[in-house]
Amino acid sequence: MIEFIETDERVTTGSAEIDAILGGGFPVNSINIIMGQPGSGKTVFAEQMAFHNADDARPILYLTTFSEPVAKVLKYLQRFTFYDEASVGTAVIYDDVGARLAHEGIEALVDVVSDAIHAFSPKIIIIDSYKALHDISPSVAAMRRMLYELTGLLTAYATTVFLVGEYSDEDAKALPEFAVADGIIQLLRSEKSTRDERFLRVVKLRGSGYFEGMHSFRITRDGLDVFPRLVTPEVPEGYEMDMERIPSGIVGLDALIGGGLLRGRTTLLAGPSGAGKTTMALRFALQALEDGEAALYVNFQENPTQLATTLRAMGVDPAQAASRGFKLMYASPVELQIDSLIVTLFRRVREEHVKRIVIDAVGDLMSAASDQDRLHDFLYALVQHFAISGVTSLLNFETTHGTDGSIGAAGGRFSYMSDNIVLLAMEMDEMMTRTVRIVKSRGTAQDLATHRFTIGAEGATVV
Amino acid sequence: MVDGDRHTGELLTTFLGEIGLETTCYSDGDAALAATRSDLPALIIAEVVAARLGGLDLCRKLKSDERTASAKFLIFSVIGAAKRARDSGADAFLSKPIDKARFLGVVRTLLARELEISS
CATH class of the missing domain: 3.40.50.300 (P-loop containing nucleotide triphosphate hydrolases)
Structure with missing residues (x-):
């Protein structure tokens, strides 16, 4: 028939x-x-x-x-x-x-x-x-x-x-x-x-x-x-949390968090303006190059020319860094379209085999997002994708309520999706000092003390 | 052809006419059974879901009667009843809607000899 x-x-x-x-x-x-x-x-x-x-x-x-x-x-x-x-x-x-x-x-x-x-x-x-x-x-x-x-x-x-x-x-x-x-x-x-x-x-x-x-x-x-709307991935069968520790790129920080950041985890780096978040984040991204991996730096405030100047001030040749896998994604905060940005970011991570990512800063995303719940859903889905594919991420968050080192209600909305929270603060005595404190470090016996840290030509150093 | 849908009847009549075939449409199976017994067609096309006598029952009746068994039988249905079509003795099963090229391809295959003779 x-x-x-x-x-x-x-x-x-x-x-x-x-x-x-x-x-x-x-x-x-x-x-x-x-x-x-x-x-x-x-x-x-x-x-x-x-x-x-x-x-x-x-x-x-x-x-x-x-x-x-x-x-x-x-x-x-x-x-x-x-x-x-x-x-x-x-x-x-x-x-x-x-x-x-x-x-x-x-x-x-x-x-x-x-x-x-x-x-x-x-x-x-x-x-x-x-x-x-x-x-x-x-x-x-x-x-x-x-x-x-x-x-x-x-x-x-x-x-x-x-x-x-x-x-x-x-x-x-x-x-x-x-x-x-x-x-x-x-x-x-x-x-x-x-x-x-x-x-x-x-x-x-x-x-x-x-x-x-x-x-x-x-x-x-x-x-x-x-x-397409980003949703939380289905966890594949046999998925195991990676327990490999990778260097943060910030001198002295790894000792406070059990020897380094766990691969695939998300760190919220919070602090007031001028506390050193961008310097720390750049060091974190540049460390990937030392390990032979690609890094993506997502930035909303400094355009590529400004960021190149910042890199040069840190003793890094921007062109050489780019050739070794330092990737930049810049979007003007005025033109931010959250969905397209996050999906583009996700595509780039996947297609360019990125292993470290910095978002500097999530507050800019919040200002641009017409729907805060949607933004949080997206970011949550994103960090879950990162966890499964072993992409270690750093989310910068600027606190706006003083320099004393507390994360605030807005930052708190990001803490649930972060495995680590690193809080930066500035103290004014006779001279200004910068401090760092590990507020949370999931699965790690972290050092709870407040430490001084300095920013110099060699980068960020925790004392 | 046995099909209660007017559009299907009109479209198939036109398409079959393009390859030189004349079609008579019936909206119920009983009428088609009577017509087939009095004047045996080369091909019967029937929908499973037809009034009074459905395509599968019509097929069984005609295929089990030696006077009408030689006529080719195509079940053309909105229901995916390929297995039941085979069990009832049909020569071909084709699911709707009308894909003109595919439909005419099946008809040409079923009536290869008749079409060759007429051309």
Whole structure:
């Protein structure tokens, strides 16, 4: 007997990240809605999918209705790298059906789609905007009848469908297309001070697992650049805590913490401005080079030129350090987009085999984050990933309530995710002295005393 | 063809017409059984879920009757009933929806001799 059973084929979105969020892409032959407010990126997403799936076998049909004329769609489309002029009219067929629907009524959409299926067997059909059809429908009943006919046709024939529209959350509860849709993707845009934050969310995806929650994205010349929400990793079977101790790079500190930092652990380095956090953190990062490992220094305050000056003052040649594996990631605090930053950071650690990382400073992330709980979830997930992959991390945190050496409520939110807490302070007597105290050192009998430390040309030294 | 879905009937009629095949659609299995006994077609395409007499039962009846057993039988269904299709004596099982190239490929294979003769 000849046998063909439906397989779990997927349609790529043209983005590896979105495909991963969808469990591999949209299930083939599904009916999906792409919803979002004006300017949220719906059309870019739809076009990105169209062109990434364009091949000679079966074309993509892109129907525009009443949102934008085809000429306008094509004009802006040419700015994107996925645009391929040779595909337009052959592998991707555009058809403006607005005038026909206005003249013949919304029922004509079923004939348009049916004619297209008979004429060229499209493997993907995009209707942009479907929501706009509600505006010219004479009645709710007429719209429902048309939808029933259309989905009957689109269910019978093997094609993957995307209905694009400026749907609101209220529309999603009330409009009939949301009941028949197999998949619903929502694009959101929220204004935050001088910049916008964009998020992608899977509302529904029948027959497939998907990655829940809000995934940050930005629109680039390549289309949607998505940063999947970072979640705590599943601990692999057989995972054992690494008990190897590695030198901190700070002279005298290792003696206070049982001989060095445990590999894969997170240290919170807290203290007031001027206490020596950046010097200590740079020494910690540079020590990786001595051990033949790569280090990533994430910095929000000193731009690369300023940091190079700081390094030179410490007797380090920035170019030579870079060639030996000292990597710098700088983001201006004004332009910080937390999700993209943390996901980029995570990618770099993985792809560049980074073994030590410094975040200088987590307070800058807090100032930029619109959602503090989200930031903490992200950072917690991040340090868990580091623990499993043996990346030793140092989080700098500036205390702002005096120089006496207490961590404060804000810093306390980071302490639960840190294995070690090193507290720096400044004491004013006849002259200013810097002190260091190990407040917490998980799994280690630490020295509880307060020690003086100095900063000189050789770096930071605990006395 | 036995299928209660109008769209499936219309699309398959068109696609089969493109390779020179004439199709008659029935929305229930009983009517198709009677028609097949009076005028044996080259191929019967049936949905498992059909009114009165489902595709699998129709297949068993026709395949167990020597007057109609020679007609090729394709179960084309929304249900993944490949094993039951084989047990009922079908020559092919294909799951919905309609993938035109695949569908016509299966039909061409089933009717290789008939299509060769007609061409």
